[in-house]
Amino acid sequence: MRVYYPFPGTSNEIATYDEIYVESWEQALKECQMRSEEGGHERALQVKTLQNFRSELGVLMKQYPNEHTAKAISLIHPTLDHYETFAQNFVAMMESPVDTSMMWGSEYKERASALSRITKWLETIGHKLRASNDYYGNITDLEKVKGDTVEVNKEIVILWLNIIMTFRSQEPGTADNVDNDESAWEALSKIYNEAYQTIDEAVGRIEKVAEMAKRQARAMKEITMLQRYVSLGSSQGQATLPCNTLPVAENHRFFGRQNILREIEAHLTPADTNSRLSSIALYGLGGIGKTQIALAYAYQKLEHLDAVFWISAEDAYSVQLSFSRVAVDALKLPNAHAQAYQENMLLVRQWLQNTPAKWLLVFDNVDSHDVLDNCWPVSKHGAVLVTTRDEVIATLPIDTGLEVSEFDVEDGADFLLHMAPKRRRTAGEREAALGVAGELGGLPLALNQMAALINARNCTIADFGAMYAKHEHRLHKQRKSGWKYLGYEHGLDTVWELSFENLGEEARSCLGVLSFFAADLIPSDVFRTTTSAELPERLRFCEDELRHVSHFFKFLR
Template sequence: MMENPVDTSMMWGLLFLIFKACTLLGPLALGGVNRSQASTLSRITKWLDNIGHKLRVSNDCSAGITDVDKVKGDTVEVHKEIVILWLNIIMTLRKEERGKSNDIDRDQSAWESLSKIYNDAYQTIDEAVRRIEKVAEMAERQAHAMKEMTLLQHYLSMESMSKIILGVREEDTLPCNTLPVAENVCFFGRHAIMKQIDNHLTPTDTNSRLSSIALYGLGGIGKTQIALAYAYQKLNDLDAVFWISAEDAYSVQLSFSRVAVDALKLPAAHAHAHQENMLLVRNWLQTIPAKWLLTFDNVDSCEVVDNYWPNAKHGAVLVITRDEVIATLPIDTGIEINGFDVNEAADFFLQMASKRCQAKDERNAALRVAGELGGLPLALNQMAALINARKCTIADFEVMNYENSQSKPEPLAPTMNFVNLLANAANAIHDNDTTNVVPGLLECATSAFLECVEEDRDELIWAFIQSMKAMYHLTTSEFSRSEGEMTEGLEIRQRLLAPDDLLISLGYSWLGMAVGGQERYEEGLDLLLKAGRILEGPAGDIPTRKLVWRYNTSRNYYCMGRYDEAEKLLSAALEKANSWYQRAYGHLTFASLRMRMGRIADAKTHVDAAKDILETSEISARFSWVSSYCAYRAGVVAIAQGRVVDAIEETEKAVAIGRYVKVPTGILSRCTHALSKALAMEPSRQGEAERQRIEARRLRMQMPCGGGDLDDESDEAFERLVKMDHR
């Protein structure tokens, strides 16, 4: 076998060329090859071509994988199959040459035998290459996530935050842990697995590299209990043991906040600044020479590993998942957790059912239960708890359990209070929905509303649900859909509420935004002006409502080219702005206006003012969608002024923060488009520019609206992908 995949590719390529030459040259190449033999060579050439393609894919993928041990077995498998297939082809042709077989094309059994060998080899190679591709994909995604995290930490001045963190005396906060439950004193068995984990992880050695391991297997198999047992086993030897619940992105963020606020007590941490707290904890793991163990429980998505993996030089990470695929890069290795065998399961069951009423032959009864439950620890434990509660024998409970399983309680019926609660929850978080839970809340609210008795349905709550859907679909650039939903909600409110009600004003404003998003600016302006007239009355007593209306209406004006009216409204709004959010957003809106007017230097002045506001405000300001938007505007201005370095740095920042705070796809595609343009300004980075251009196109394709005409890559095309208040 060759020393590396490249050598093997060269060998395979040469063999392919030889066969290709034989096919093309025919008699000249092989001294009188008949048509039948040429047909055989042609078929074999196609085989070699197919496998050669797979080998090229394998080599391309392997080039991007730093941990070659992850694909070593599959790479060897590919090369082994190639060699075996090649030998079989040679042996078959030799038999033909020596007259041991008639013409292979006419010898059906010989051809079928060789075809089967090829098909089996190709299937094995294809499966191995697919696994290599999967590892390469995860490696690339992980490298990309690490790069973006590095950018985030740089742009958000994490280096200065490190000084704050390091200013805390370790003896004030260490040792600490966030283990979710008390130690399980009834933990049973699993000695071999515990030893495997202990042999691999090195949380107590601050001089060794980061070590990691994944426990994977079916739900209820005992993975979490094993991880908890290991954590408690190491608790007294470590400075910090952190437990991250990873069912979804929000749970991960809450867990990191608990670590930052309750365990480490980091000075810069705040109870509800979940994303910022996560960065603080990651920075702590990467900079403090402490002995730590970090556990991610119930990981169902590779995004958890991609987005929250600590880029540390020491420590240990334990991952619990049901998905074997997740137990790959960047995780060192994985251990499959299986259920107890029937005897272990019976012993475990008897130990857990300690308050049972004992009877003769209960060992056999325990074995029956263990067999029926497949040795699953969770199921056995729950069964034992029921037996303990009823203080019955195992055999008696088997009978009762069967009888009870034949009937089920009626499901709960939804009420309007429940529907209203769901809609209000969506309203409360829609501006900062980093975990994308709003669509689920609204879908559930809709279903619950329709399940309610018709005479109990509150039309105003239905209008509320429709308006929330419309606001959500503004962010996904589904402007036509948003228009329909807001129209339905507004018609209900106009019928049931007073004409000067604030909710009607809001309905006009949002409907104007939906219409303007479709570039029907005249209609949008008419609706926004109707909202403004209502805000002149009692509905305008809330200052922020009038402020937001001025910002949105000014954008509609300057999209129409009516710059004087836009400037008048913007100036009035900025004068009343008092929070960092309102002031930064106002300056960025002004920057957009100045860019449209061709006053680039003035646009830069407003961008610099917004940057100064964000940099001198709390950390949440620097870690928000406004920060990404500010970087985008700064990058666009830098592109217009030909400042290449600034253009690349700002647009990279816009994409990195945008991805992390999960801005809508349309906004992210526009940031990526700007990054592509910035990179294209640098002659040495044309390849990167092209990759970002393709990424922007890919993001557009993911949008529910289809992303418009994908061949139109103008700035205007990307502007149409974002809602009005970002144009």
């Protein structure tokens, strides 16, 4: 596509968008050249690559031996790859060659007086570039984001130029002059805030383009799957029934949770083949017992249903494997073939839609709605049970959600005694069990893991309680025979790691603040602010009310 050339001093010559973007970029570089101090531009252009930049940082570490500056320089390294990837994306999408070496040169000149504030700026912008780099993988039409990509690169170069000009009077090896000049920092901070806002808005637009491209790709995939679905034809009347794909044997030591099982049954009523498709999600902390409840319910229904299928839903690949097992091993559908995962999933969905049989489908450990998008059954009857750590999953297309909470102290003590039959029994052990259950917060996984230790040591509950008080963290990592739930691979230490790994960097920062408060009744006003100057860089997201409320409520779930 060609448009009229918009730059001052030019005729209405016809130009491509790409030429416009290149001209805009070159003008930004010329501005840097004109404002650079004598000799500075030539030195900057010698630093052309990420490797050059890293080498120069090593030199700077020797030039600035004081601990504060050396630490600030060392913190630069983790974010450099985001800048390099963004620059590579920028060069790759342009039809004409562009030179990005000024970005590395400008940043190097600024680093000659690196301070912690500048490091934080680099880190914050680096986080934005990392997000942008992630989005590029979903974008098929890069023309839609070229303008914003050029804008981001311009802002980076011009920002570092202003930093250079602010620091140009600094003597080598010292930082006191500029560091103590609040008026200089105020002016520089204003420039940074404006640049960050422009970059933030540009990355936001890139994100929207990526999301639209992702939706279009998903729609095309659904159309393709529908075409394949139709071509497979009908396989009704040829399935092997009754059948199931439950992953482990029934847990005969399953304890309690009868009220939850009754609520599941009341909502699903899967035996009623004339009712609509019913679905419910169990949500709660990792290790709270969601999978065990789902297994207990599935085994209860085996005698009443024609088919019970278990789908491991950690990711799309696990889902496809589970559906293939249903098609090939359980239903034994004639058109099903090993390794034909997509076709097998379509065959099972078709069977669920058209069969008069009574069925229950369990999706275990769902972390994202995306996992369910391509495999949710389209049927006028049947039942779906979902387990998830995320309360948000318990929304459409799922009918409702049911929270699974910790055992109260009484039930926790009973569960501990139930799971530790090899303990040395003593008078008053229930009181000791109440104490241990209280210490463990009623978390079933923790109680089960500690019961396995009690069985292995053949000790009393009271003796174990005393040992736990001294060696809490070490005991969390110990594994003894019988500690593991059937079908659940994580221990007490790793289940918490999983929960934290799912948090983004902004949510982690939010959690860092929350950790200073008592657990209950934390006011949301803690995360509200009217002035960005009051916030460290990692909490700048609090300026956006929707973003900080979103992170705050993650922890309420």
